[in-house]
Amino acid sequence: MKLVTAIIKPFKLDDVKSALETYGIHGLTVSEVQGFGRQKGHTEVYRGAEYQVDFVPKIRIEVVVDDGDADGVLGVIVKAASTGQIGDGKVWVTPVDEIVRVRTGERGADAL
Amino acid sequence: MFIHLAAVSPAVAHPNSGDTAWVLASAALVLLMTPGLAFFYGGMVRGKNVLGMLMQNYVAIGVVSVMWVLVVYSLAFGNSGFGGFAGNLHQFGLFHINEPVAGNSALTIPPLAFMAFQLMFAIITPALITGSTADRFKFSAYVIFIALWVTLVYGPIAHWVFSPTGWLFKQGAEDFAGGTVVHANAGAAGVAMAILLGRRTGWPKTAMKPHNVPYVLLGAGLLWFGWFGFNAGSALAANNLAGYAFVNTNTATAAALLGWIIVEKLRDGHATTLGAASGAVAGLVAITPAAGFISPVGSIFLGLIAGSICCLCTTLKFKLGLDDALDVGAVHLVGGVLGALLIGFFGTHAVNSLAQNGVFYGGGGHLLWLQAKDVGATVGYSFVATMIIGLALKHTIGIKMSDEQQLIGMDESLHAESAYDFNALTAGSIGSSSLHSSISMAHRTEVKA
Numbered sequence: 001m002k003l004v005t006a007i008i009k010p011f012k013l014d015d016v017k018s019a020l021e022t023y024g025i026h027g028l029t030v031s032e033v034q035g036f037g038r039q040k041g042h043t044e045v046y047r048g049a050e051y052q053v054d055f056v057p058k059i060r061i062e063v064v065v066d067d068g069d070a071d072g073v074l075g076v077i078v079k080a081a082s083t084g085q086i087g088d089g090k091v092w093v094t095p096v097d098e099i100v101r102v103r104t105g106e107r108g109a110d111a112l
Numbered sequence: 113m114f115i116h117l118a119a120v121s122p123a124v125a126h127p128n129s130g131d132t133a134w135v136l137a138s139a140a141l142v143l144l145m146t147p148g149l150a151f152f153y154g155g156m157v158r159g160k161n162v163l164g165m166l167m168q169n170y171v172a173i174g175v176v177s178v179m180w181v182l183v184v185y186s187l188a189f190g191n192s193g194f195g196g197f198a199g200n201l202h203q204f205g206l207f208h209i210n211e212p213v214a215g216n217s218a219l220t221i222p223p224l225a226f227m228a229f230q231l232m233f234a235i236i237t238p239a240l241i242t243g244s245t246a247d248r249f250k251f252s253a254y255v256i257f258i259a260l261w262v263t264l265v266y267g268p269i270a271h272w273v274f275s276p277t278g279w280l281f282k283q284g285a286e287d288f289a290g291g292t293v294v295h296a297n298a299g300a301a302g303v304a305m306a307i308l309l310g311r312r313t314g315w316p317k318t319a320m321k322p323h324n325v326p327y328v329l330l331g332a333g334l335l336w337f338g339w340f341g342f343n344a345g346s347a348l349a350a351n352n353l354a355g356y357a358f359v360n361t362n363t364a365t366a367a368a369l370l371g372w373i374i375v376e377k378l379r380d381g382h383a384t385t386l387g388a389a390s391g392a393v394a395g396l397v398a399i400t401p402a403a404g405f406i407s408p409v410g411s412i413f414l415g416l417i418a419g420s421i422c423c424l425c426t427t428l429k430f431k432l433g434l435d436d437a438l439d440v441g442a443v444h445l446v447g448g449v450l451g452a453l454l455i456g457f458f459g460t461h462a463v464n465s466l467a468q469n470g471v472f473y474g475g476g477g478h479l480l481w482l483q484a485k486d487v488g489a490t491v492g493y494s495f496v497a498t499m500i501i502g503l504a505l506k507h508t509i510g511i512k513m514s515d516e517q518q519l520i521g522m523d524e525s526l527h528a529e530s531a532y533d534f535n536a537l538t539a540g541s542i543g544s545s546s547l548h549s550s551i552s553m554a555h556r557t558e559v560k561a
Contacts, residue, residue, distance in 0.1 A: 044321065045376075045380045045381075045382065045384065046321055046322055046384070046386055047386060047387070047390060047423075047426040047427075047439060048376070048379065048380060048423070048426050048427045049426075049427070049430065051321045052319070
C-alpha cells in the first residue's frame with residue numbers, strides 16, 4: 001500500500017476531491033497547513049508598513065491506496081490541482097507497512 | 113445630596129424638550145464610541161492582546177464615570193477657580209448641579225443632561241491614549257494613570273476651552289466638539305506615554321500586524337455612528353447648527369476616507385480596508401473642532417487634507433524610532449491640530465452666528481492666531497503634565513509589563529483569559545483541571561526558554 005500526500009492551493013480542494021471521487025478512492029484526510037516552497041511568502045502593507053508573510057496557507061490531502069492505484073491517484077491529483085502558476089504545490093508517494101480498520105480489525109488492502 | 117437636589121428649583125425653568133431629548137440621545141451615541149474604539153484598536157493588535165485592549169477601554173468607562181461625578185465635572189465646568197487653571201469645586205459630588213452651568217445661562221437643557229453628555233467625552237479621551245501604549249502598559253498603573261490624567265489633564269483643558277468661563281474660550285478660540293480638548297490632547301498624551309513606556313518587546317523588527325481587520329472596520333463604523341452624537345450633539349440643541357455639524361461630520365469623514373486610500377494607492381500600490389477605516393477616523397477627528405464653524409464644501413477640503421496628511425504621518429514613527437503602536441500621534445494629534453488650525457482658514461460666520469470668519473472668508477489672520485494659541489496651550493500642557501504623571505508612576509509602581517508578560521500577551525498574563533478558543537483539545541475543562549494547568553505551565557516554560 002502507498003500513502004499519497006499532496007500539498008495544494010486551498011481553492012483547488014473541491015476540484016481535487018471531485019476528481020478523486022470519480023477515480024474511485026474510498027476516503028481521504030484533509031488538513032489546513034502552512035509553509036513555503038519556491039513561491040516563498042508574500043508582502044502585506046498596513047498603514048504604510050510592510051510585513052513579510054513567510055508561510056502561505058495550503059491544504060494537505062492524504063490518501064492511502066493499493067500499490068497499483070498509486071500512480072493513477074497521483075496523476076489525478078496533479079491534473080486537478082494544476083493552475084500552471086507558481087505555488088501549485090507538490091505530491092509525493094510513500095510506502096505504508098500496515099493498515100488496520102479500527103472498527104473491524106481488518107488489515108491490509110481489506111481495510112482501505 | 114439627595115435632599116439638596118430636591119430642595120433647589122431647577123436651573124432651567126422650562127427646558128426645551130426637543131433639545132433635551134437630542135442631547136440625551138447624543139450622550140448615549142457618544143458612550144457607544146468607546147466600545148467602538150475598543151474594537152477599532154482591538155483588531156489592530158495581535159490576538160494575544162485583544163482582551164487587554166478591550167479591557168483598557170471598558171475600564172476607562174468605569175474609572176472616568178465615577179471620577180466625573182465626584183470631582184472632574186466640577187473642575188471642567190465649574191466657575192473658574194484656582195486662578196483660572198480649572199473650575200472650582202462648587203459642583204463637587206454634583207452638589208449644586210441644578211444651578212445654571214457657569215457662564216452658560218442660554219442653555220435650554222437641564223444641567224444634569226449637560227453633565228451626562230460631557231461625561232462621555234471625558235471617557236473616550238483617556239481611552240484614545242491606549243492606542244499609543246498598546247500591548248505593554250501594566251494594568252494597575254493604567255487604571256491609576258487614567259484616574260489622575262482625567263482629573264489633572266482633561267479637567268483643566270476642558271475648562272479652558274469648553275467652559276464659557278475658561279480663558280481660551282473667553283479669548284474666542286473655537287473648538288466645536290473637542291479637536292483640541294479631546295483629540296490633540298489625547299494625541300499629545302499618547303506620544304508622551306509611548307516615549308515613557310519605550311518600545312514593545314521586539315518592535316520594530318518583529319512583525320506586529322493587525323490580527324482582525326474586520327474588527328477594525330466594525331469599530332470604525334461604530335465610531336462614525338457615535339460621532340454624530342459627539343459633533344451634532346455639541347450644538348446642545350436640536351437646531352440648524354446641529355444639522356450643519358451632522359452634515360459636515362459625514363462629509364469630511366467621507367472625503368478623508370478617500371484622501372487616505374488615494375495616498376495609499378499612489379504610495380503603496382493598494383488601497384486597503386485598514387486605510388479606509390483609518391482615513392474615516394482621521395476625518396472624524398479633524399472635523400470635530402470645525403463641525404459647527406465651516407460649510408459642507410469646506411468640509412470636503414478639510415477631510416481631503418486631513419485624510420492624506422494623517423496617512424503620510426503614519427510612517428514618521430519608524431523614522432523617529434517611537435513605538436506609537438496604533439498611530440494615535442499621526443491620527444489624533446495631527447488630525448486634531450489640523451482641524452483646529454483649518455478653522456482659521458475655513459471658519460465662516462454664515463454657518464454659526466457666534467463664530468468668526470477665517471482667512472478665506474475675509475476675516476484675516478486673527479482667528480488663525482487664536483486657534484494656534486489654543487493648540488499650543490492644549491498640546492503643550494497635555495504633553496508636559498502627562499510626562500509628569502507618567503514619570504511619577506514609572507518611578508513608584510512601574511508602568512511597563514515585563515518582556516515575558518509581553519511575549520505571553522496581555523490576555524493571559526494580565527487577565528487570565530484568552531480571546532479565541534477554537535481548539536477543543538486545549539480548551540481545558542471546568543474547575544482546576546490538571547490538564548489545563550499543565551498546558552499553561554508548558555506554555556510559560558516554552559516562552560521562558
